[in-house]
Amino acid sequence: MNKKRVCVNLLGKKGYDCLKSLVNSNLHDCLSILVVIGQDDNVTNDYSAEVEGLCNNFDIDFVYRDKTLDYSLFDYVFAVGWRWLIRGVLEQKLIVFHDSILPKYRGFAPLVNAAMNKEPQLGVTALYGHTEYDKGDIIGQRIINVTYPNRISHFIDVISNCYAVLFIDIVEQILDEKPICSIVQNEAEASYSIWLDDEDYYINWADSAEDIAHKINLLGAPYKHACTFLKEDRINLISAEVYKDLTVEARHIGKVMLIDDGCPVIICGDGLIKLTDFTDSKGNSLIPYTSIRARFKNDSI
Numbered sequence: 001m002n003k004k005r006v007c008v009n010l011l012g013k014k015g016y017d018c019l020k021s022l023v024n025s026n027l028h029d030c031l032s033i034l035v036v037i038g039q040d041d042n043v044t045n046d047y048s049a050e051v052e053g054l055c056n057n058f059d060i061d062f063v064y065r066d067k068t069l070d071y072s073l074f075d076y077v078f079a080v081g082w083r084w085l086i087r088g089v090l091e092q093k094l095i096v097f098h099d100s101i102l103p104k105y106r107g108f109a110p111l112v113n114a115a116m117n118k119e120p121q122l123g124v125t126a127l128y129g130h131t132e133y134d135k136g137d138i139i140g141q142r143i144i145n146v147t148y149p150n151r152i153s154h155f156i157d158v159i160s161n162c163y164a165v166l167f168i169d170i171v172e173q174i175l176d177e178k179p180i181c182s183i184v185q186n187e188a189e190a191s192y193s194i195w196l197d198d199e200d201y202y203i204n205w206a207d208s209a210e211d212i213a214h215k216i217n218l219l220g221a222p223y224k225h226a227c228t229f230l231k232e233d234r235i236n237l238i239s240a241e242v243y244k245d246l247t248v249e250a251r252h253i254g255k256v257m258l259i260d261d262g263c264p265v266i267i268c269g270d271g272l273i274k275l276t277d278f279t280d281s282k283g284n285s286l287i288p289y290t291s292i293r294a295r296f297k298n299d300s301i
Helices: 012-024 048-057 110-116 152-175 209-218
Strands: 004-010 031-037 061-064 076-080 094-098 121-128 138-145 226-230 233-243 256-260 263-267 272-279
Touching: 004 012, 004 152, 012 048, 012 076, 012 152, 031 048, 031 152, 048 061, 076 152, 094 152, 110 121, 110 152, 110 209, 121 152, 138 152, 209 233, 209 272
Parallel strands: 004 031, 004 076, 031 061, 076 094
Antiparallel strands: 094 121, 121 138, 226 233, 233 272, 256 263, 263 272
């Protein structure tokens, strides 16, 4: 019997964990598989080296994304953690993994946006490709309950496990030559997630202390930390906590109100926040901090 020809486009830890689950279950030997490795300079580790290492160790053919491929040659094409358009493959042969519980958070950076919104559940959806992003029929989902505060790295780890389980489930259906069942998305429940850029890492000191602390304690590797400016220096905000509220006659947001145990307490739009760990642009710790006459803001002027 001829092996199914499968192309797996992989990026990041989620892609790596899916490939690792495939070789750990020995299912890679049952497929004629080509791995396409993506790279991302915007994260601390895109796992491209780890994916290449797995391919070499288990004699799996691979190419990097810059190589032009004829996707029509494959029975199925997977996109796992993938950020680029895939052309030349039938929608019912393209299986996309998306970082949300569709139809919620279609679009870009869904995991970060959902975590920023403190969603009580996070998840991953496998769906068929579609000409409009993330509108394809749903093949399967994995959903987990989450709590806050937590780093985005923690959520990536647990979501990656969901990816691996769902990926193996679909591969087994392909190998068993079972029909892959799917359901149409409910458009009435759809929402959209917007792309993020460098400006989104800056703190808006007019926000509430609770929201600011959540953002600071969420962001970090593999992405950047939350940030702000202190005079002309961009500083990285590593950790923070909501400080007991005091009556402030005039809310000069961003100004240091007092120093508590070497940590600045800053006036927010609603409440006060204590920065418990922050560094300068070179990564040098700014704790203990001593200057009362300082304002944190989002420009260097």
